[in-house]
Amino acid sequence: MSDQLFKQDELSLVQNRLPVWLEESKQLCDKGKVASYIPELAHAPRQALGIHLMDASGKSVSGGDCGLSFTMQSISKIFTLLLALMDNGEKAVFDKVGMEPTGDNFNSMLKLELVQPGIPFNPLINAGAIVISSLIAGGSTKEKADRTLQFFRTLANNDSLSVDKAVYESEAETADLNRSMAYFLKDNGVLEGDVNDVLDVYFRHCSIQVQCKDLARMALVLAFDGTDPITGVNLIPRRYVQIAKTFMVTCGMYNASGEFAIEVGLPAKSGVAGGILTMVPGRYGIGVVGPSLNAKGNSIAGVHLLETMSKEMDWSLF
Numbered sequence: 143m144s145d146q147l148f149k150q151d152e153l154s155l156v157q158n159r160l161p162v163w164l165e166e167s168k169q170l171c172d173k174g175k176v177a178s179y180i181p182e183l184a185h186a187p188r189q190a191l192g193i194h195l196m197d198a199s200g201k202s203v204s205g206g207d208c209g210l211s212f213t214m215q216s217i218s219k220i221f222t223l224l225l226a227l228m229d230n231g232e233k234a235v236f237d238k239v240g241m242e243p244t245g246d247n248f249n250s251m252l253k254l255e256l257v258q259p260g261i262p263f264n265p266l267i268n269a270g271a272i273v274i275s276s277l278i279a280g281g282s283t284k285e286k287a288d289r290t291l292q293f294f295r296t297l298a299n300n301d302s303l304s305v306d307k308a309v310y311e312s313e314a315e316t317a318d319l320n321r322s323m324a325y326f327l328k329d330n331g332v333l334e335g336d337v338n339d340v341l342d343v344y345f346r347h348c349s350i351q352v353q354c355k356d357l358a359r360m361a362l363v364l365a366f367d368g369t370d371p372i373t374g375v376n377l378i379p380r381r382y383v384q385i386a387k388t389f390m391v392t393c394g395m396y397n398a399s400g401e402f403a404i405e406v407g408l409p410a411k412s413g414v415a416g417g418i419l420t421m422v423p424g425r426y427g428i429g430v431v432g433p434s435l436n437a438k439g440n441s442i443a444g445v446h447l448l449e450t451m452s453k454e455m456d457w458s459l460f
C-alpha cells in the first residue's frame with residue numbers, strides 16, 4: 143500500500159470515528175467552567191466542542207461545533223514568539239526570556255522575584271509573552287499590532303482574521319495582574335518601551351478571532367517545519383519552528399504539559415477561550431475548540447478528545 147493511500151485511509155477512519163469521539167468527550171463539558179476573569183469570555187457556549195484536521199493537500203475532516211468563532215488567547219503566544227525570533231534572532235530573544243517550564247499557573251509572577259536573573263521562565267506564560275510583545279518590530283504600537291495580525295493571516299491563509307473588539311476591550315479593562323507583571327518587568331529592565339503600548343500589542347494578539355480551520359492551517363505550517371505544504375511557500379525558518387514546537391511540548395498546556403505529553407504526545411498550545419492548536423508532525427494540522435475548561439485552564443472536552451484520538455490512531459511522538 144502506498145504511503146499516500148495509507149494517509150487517505152487514515153483520514154477516512156478519523157472521519158468515521160469522529161462523531162463517537164465527539165459525543166463521548168462532550169460529556170465532560172459539564173465538569174468544567176468557561177473562563178470568566180476576562181468578562182467577555184464568559185458568554186462562550188459551555189457545551190460546545192469542535193475540531194478541524196487538515197492534511198498537506200488541504201484535505202480536511204471537521205466535526206462538532208467547528209464553526210464556532212473564538213479568540214486565540216494564549217495560542218497566539220506561539221506565533222508572536224516566532225515573529226519576535228524572526229525580527230530579532232535567538233540571542234536577543236533568549237536574553238529576555240528563559241527556556242524552562244515553571245510548574246506554576248500561566249499568570250503567576252511568583253518566580254519572577256524568586257530566581258535570578260529576573261526574566262520570565264519561558265515565552266508561553268503571560269510574563270514571558272508580554273516581554274515577547276515588546277520585541278515585535280515596528281515604529282508604533284499600531285504597526286506592531288498590524289504586523290502581528292498580518293503574520294497570523296498569512297499563516298492561516300485567511301485575510302479576514304481580525305481582533306474581536308469586545309474581548310480586547312474586556313481584557314484591557316480587567317488586566318490588573320498582567321499590568322502589574324509588566325511594570326515589574328519594566329522595573330527589572332527586562333521590558334523596554336512604554337508598558338501600556340506593549341500591553342496593547344499583547345491584548346490585541348490574544349483577542350484575534352479564529353475558527354478551528356484557521357488553527358488547523360496555522361498548525362499545518364508548524365507540522366511541516368515552517369513551510370505551508372499547500373502553497374509550498376516557506377513562511378518561518380525551520381530552526382524557529384523547532385524552538386516553538388519544543389516549547390509547545392514542555393509548556394504549551396501550562397502546568398499540565400507533562401500529563402498532556404504522556405496522554406497525547408503531540409506538541410500543543412491551549413488558550414483560555416477553549417482553543418487548542420496541535421499537530422501530528424509531518425502529517426496534520428489540528429484545531430480544537432471547547433470553551434469549558436478544567437482546573438488548569440485547558441479545554442476539558444478538547445483534551446479528552448485529543449487523548450482519545452491520539453491513542454486510537456497511535457499518534458504519540460514518544
Ligand SMILES: NC(=O)CC[C@H](N)C(=O)O
Pocket residue numbers: 214215216217248249268313320348412413414415439
Ligand atoms: N491562558 C491564556 O490564554 C491567557 C491569555 C489571556 N489573554 C491573559 O492574558 O490572561
